[in-house]
Amino acid sequence: MTCPNHQQEPSADPATRTILDQLATLTHHGMVVDAPPGAGKTTLVAEAACALAHPGAPCAVFTQTNAQADELVRRLTRLDPHLSVARLASSQYAVPDSLLTRPRVQVSTRVQNLTTAHVIVGTAMKWATVTDRHWPWAIVDEAYQMRSSTLLRTAGHFDQILFVGDPGQLDPFSQTDTSDWRGLPHHPVTSAAAVVLDHNPDLPVHSLPVSWRLPPSAVPLISKAFYPSTTFRAGTTQAQRTLALTIRAIKRTPLDEAIEHAAHTGWALLELPARYTHRIDLEALHTVLGLAERLLLRGATTTCERDPESKTLTAADIAIGTAHSLQAEHLRSLQAQHYPRLHGITIDTANRLQGHECAVTLVLHPLSGRMDASAFHLEAGRLCVLTSRHRHACIVVARAGITDILDTHPGDEPVDLGTPPKSPDGWEANHIVLEHLADHTIRS
């Protein structure tokens, strides 16, 4: 069950190795692999796709977004340069030139044109348009973000399916009223992984036990707050991951204190004076951008197991995460106007940052400046995504008063009979993160 000319080395990660071995002889309909942040999910997907591809019977890979599909195609071609990879895309989507020009990558809007591919990658919605075909294997990437109703359209076309995903990230949602289906195991807006596990309790479930992304400073907190039932550890040591500031500040501002603290400990909370703000809090937005700029001005450098030689931090190594797209857009526009040095920085919402990795994350806390919390702002997955993208450090910016918001948040959310409480609970996870950040607080 290997691709022709498959020259790739067997996976170094033993957990991945075990999973791949079991896949080869799997008698079940499928398998679920839970992967905490940076646990090598994409590597697993790529290696499994490679291993499951048959000549004449390609392995189908479902992603949730076009960007994820493009990225996976790149990973696959890097993993095995002889692999014939196809990108199945909608005619509405402009596939990046970097893929179009890659050798051994076919791009088409019709699966009929992709007869020679070993692996075909496309979004779940694009795969849903493929009918009258039957294949032995499919891999669903980000299976905790895919709706069960989307899986329903396509699952029948495959004999066996591997589901890979991060259970701690954001759940699928719908803006329409879905109360009719509460308590049903096949709720159309539940996740693909949840619906499969509910209907197939004997399906093998594995989890990847090591985060190769998160630094040792982040793993205990993220594991405790967001993955109470599947703990994981860091794949690197503190000594391997460093963040240093090579230029001294002439006049030390709270921004400097925050980045210095984060460089030492991996975390910082820069607290602005309490104030209720509308969704756009200009002062907070400037603070976030200012932090990013200070990191560059202070000559931040990183070392890690990949780059043991010190490497200068660039704007492209930094990501800014927000709860609302309005905030992200505003930040992008401020950046373009006032922070030219930050050209190339990633600024996006938690939703869009799922799957993203960077050296340093700057987070505008979802509850900053609010009078109260809502289910949206408390969602554990949102905070989890924002605080688990980084390889070196994460700096949170927030107005003072979040503890009060959490403390006075009503605990009387309605409960759907037959639905177990969400684990982790968003309110509790927020408390845990805030408690941790209390020791890393710098007041502005």
Added chain:
Amino acid sequence: MNSLDTRLGTLRGPARPLPHSARTLAALTANPACDRRSVIDAAGIDKDALATHLGTPGPVRKSQLALRFGLAFEDRVLGRDHAELVRLLRETLGLDLADVAYEDLNRVATDQERSTPTLRHIRTRSLIISAATGLAPPRTVLNHPVLRLPVAGHPVYLEPDVLAFHHDGTFHVVEIKSFPVIHGQADPVSVNAALTQAAAYILALRDILADEGLSPECVSDDIVLINPLNFTQRPTATRQSARRQVNSLRFHLDRLRRLPELLDHLPTGTSLDLAPDPEGKPTRPRRDLAASLARLPAHYTPRCRHHCDLAVYCRDEARSRNRTEALGTAVREDIAGITTTTTALALVDGHIHPSDAQEDITRALRHAQRLYDDLQAGSA
């Protein structure tokens, strides 16, 4: 009497304090931001009497028809030698039918004991401890037990419907509720209320066990909820986790530790005493009472009317001060940081100058006003 009690007593006046109940405890989680409610409930002040005297009586909460229906349903579950209850517990917990030891704390108690929760509590407690230590037969079902939970230093007596002790050493709280489960669905607000009530019982049970050095873990987070099935009065049982409610209630009970601090902010002489005459008719001047109440900050939200007798009063109070609370959460959130209608509109109309913090929102509001004016002019 500790000093907290003295201070709460001063606030309440000579009236007998109303004890907390599972319902008032549940309300702690419904609006924890409301200091007014926290203090009034801790002092055992009759909110309904307060609201009535202030001319804003809350709605009647308990329908006789609902109560009767509930009692009839409970009879159906517990009647005929608990045949239905045992069947349901067997289905949900795997409790064995054959040798259930059944204890009705009402039946074993004397009339005098029945009227004093303390005695029934002592009896409940000893039964629980002997079950937990293996002295009593396992598979015990306790009916009408009385539990005790310390709330802000005071014992509160709670009366769960049924406690079940499983042969594997686990206690389960059983709640009998008369709202229906129709095709597997029940009203989510009622389900949460039932779970929050059960959370109080779970905490009280754990308290008893912890006191005896026994593991509080023996009390399951899962409760058994018994409701009428579909359109019938046949009972059905659902096992449901109250973990979230237990954590939330424990947290908010802990928060009551800040009561002394809240009282520190009250000027001396603040009193909510209704000063009843010999016939029990309040004589306290309303204006005076309202002024005292105003010193306790309320956190009104439109949801308050579902669980607080003072809701109408607090809403009118907010309105009379032009505060935006009464207009709903969307308005409050949209104009975050501006607390009164008067200020908001003065900013929009340019009568006052925005502070730094108000600049963004003022610009947005003025823009909205301009668009609306254009629309009116266009359609005029």
Added chain:
Amino acid sequence: MSLLASLLRLRADASGHAIRTSHVRHLHLSDQPLMMLPLKRTGPAARPLAVMLGTSPLRPRLLIAPPSGSTATMLTALAKAVIGHVASHHRAKEYLPATATRPERARYLDAPQLVVPNQQAVRFLRTLASGLRLRRLDDQSPSANSIRLLGQWLTHFTDRAQIPGSAALVSLTDLLVMHWITGQSPQDDDLATLLAWIYPPFGSTDGRDAARHAEAPDTYRGAGPDTDAAFDNEKLTPLVDAYARDPTPALQELEKLLAAYLQPTWDRLWQAYALLQAIPPTASAGRRWAAERAEFTDHTTHLDQDGRPRPARDQAVSAAISLERREAARAAFNADRALEDPFVRVELRTTGDAVGGTVIAVDDQHTICGPGGRDMWRPRITLSTQDPVHLEPGRLLTSHLHRTARYQVRGLIAGPVDTLVELEITAGMGTVDRPNHTVLPSAGAFLVLTAAPEHFRMPAFPSRDQTPWTHGGPPPEHLGDGDGSQEEQ
């Protein structure tokens, strides 16, 4: 809720008067709706206490159920009334010619419309319907059959009520708040206080005063279906007890009591209806009503040919289809409202989801390289706006003045006061030689652009018997027989 809606609520609060928002009606309102005012008996699940109903304000019918025992007589009468109303629309049909995708089909010329006070009434009817349609089939008496059929029709109406933009079952409270904003919180909205704000009775100083009077405990009358505890305790409980002793006189008393209790709400319902009917409907309201007639025709055919009731809970495939329909209907309804309602457009501009601005630059020579290397004409324009634009590059916008036009957002440049929005026109602009100037404006023109409706042709779901293993495989056949949800007698 938009920032504009919040601002207007503050204005209403300050002035004491309700503020008119939308001047066009997005739902079809029939000339002869079946108005229904249901009351539920406190206690048992979805047990009706009374229904006041009729197609004319002057002649309401009151059907009451005894406080205990069988409700069959009342439900049979209700079935007769509802099915009679439905059947009165089973007369004339029109025939739609075949199209490329579907064969010729018939459609009734009108469909029945049910009108209730609020969402709680919709939910009550929905629960009632689920019990009635699934009653056991062993009783084949005409009365039992008509009660099951009532369940089937109430299911149709309450299912349609889940579809945004459907007017098969209208909640008047929800429709009122699409047209007026009052100085009370949306959570406090109910028919009596809303109507008092909007249409204060003679003698009240303003809407707030009228609303305060309407909610005073001694005058307040909830619009149901739950009765309030005070009414239960003071009025109903004694009659329930009297009924147990001597049914006949107690039933007469109950009828008198409920007639008097419901009358004020009944009058308000028609008053609200008249207010709303006077508002001109939009073109898409008519179009959606035509689709509603087709749904009505289809349900009639289903009952004639198959007749199996929908199961109590959706199975995987039906749930997924239903979700997709709701989402598509919601998107289409929102798009229609934006195109047809100036107030909605202004609201969207305050939230940044639409933009209004002045054209400051036009590049009418701009071309892009299309597939196959051909040049394609894609004129560009730049708008200057003070709106808080919240539109990502790539988003497609359209104009209510020219609905086939498409403007693609290319970029935003935020300035200290104004934002510049660069747009590329991708459809509707005509040709280089004959440009359509309503779409391709000249500098100085003012444009309002809203999000263009997305037309996805969604791929089909598998059939029920093809439900994949991931969703538990094909569910067992649903026979449409009772599920033990029979009312206990």
